[in-house]
Amino acid sequence: GENVEQHPSTLSVQEGDSAVIKCTYSDSASNYFPWYKQELGKRPQLIIDIRSNVGEKKDQRIAVTLNKTAKHFSLHITETQPEDSAVYFCAARNTGTASKLTFGTGTRLQVTL
Amino acid sequence: EAQVTQNPRYLITVTGKKLTVTCSQNMNHEYMSWYRQDPGLGLRQIYYSMNVEVTDKGDVPEGYKVSRKEKRNFPLILESPSPNQTSLYFCASSKQDSPLHFGNGTRLTVT
Numbered sequence: 001g002e003n004v005e006q007h008p009s010t011l012s013v014q015e016g017d018s019a020v021i022k023c024t025y026s027d028s029a030s031n032y033f034p035w036y037k038q039e040l041g042k043r044p045q046l047i048i049d050i051r052s053n054v055g056e057k058k059d060q061r062i063a064v065t066l067n068k069t070a071k072h073f074s075l076h077i078t079e080t081q082p083e084d085s086a087v088y089f090c091a092a093r094n095t096g097t098a099s100k101l102t103f104g105t106g107t108r109l110q111v112t113l
Numbered sequence: 114e115a116q117v118t119q120n121p122r123y124l125i126t127v128t129g130k131k132l133t134v135t136c137s138q139n140m141n142h143e144y145m146s147w148y149r150q151d152p153g154l155g156l157r158q159i160y161y162s163m164n165v166e167v168t169d170k171g172d173v174p175e176g177y178k179v180s181r182k183e184k185r186n187f188p189l190i191l192e193s194p195s196p197n198q199t200s201l202y203f204c205a206s207s208k209q210d211s212p213l214h215f216g217n218g219t220r221l222t223v224t
Contacts (some may be wrong), residue, residue: 001172006155034212043203043215044156089155095210100171101146105155 002027004092006104013080014112021107023090024072030092033066033073034101038087047088048075080111115140119204119216126194127224134189134219136204142214144207145187146171147179149200150218156203162187194223 003026013019025033034049050057050064050073057064061080066073077084090104117138126132138145146161148171158171162181176198178190187206191198199222205213 043217046212101213103156
């Protein structure tokens, strides 16, 4: 089955700096890669996703890049703000096995003033 | 409002006492699944369902049961809970090839 590894497990950045979280996946058939943000005590919420026919996607301060050959994808947050502090999860899915979404172990991002 | 509703939000029980966590979605989603979240382990899938009467095991199904008798409901059943099932549980749903929508979670403590 799919295995998703996520690094780092914790990340501390100063406000205004950039943050990068990296994930690797094992199943070359995976073709959908979402990122979820989970604030303390709340449910995970989708912040951005990318499909395997695209190499990069951007939404304001958030971008995701995908390297299919190397089987890794990354989340980039620019101009970080205190409200970006949360746990971030990457995930991978083969849409041929629709509900089988495999998550990474999460990255706790802390943005300090 | 489109949502996934889980109940209860908090549950404290004792070893061996059967319990059910309910999950309901109002978005007519075909796919529903249960995850447990534990520190350092991320979100691990317990069971999932691709449609009514179609369920399959996820990565950590031991000690759990599910049923999908109606499209909107996907209850999680612990027949004989044990302390290692103390966790935060999330139900989620989606249409095929669409993002997962999560419920608000159920924090279960088994003593």
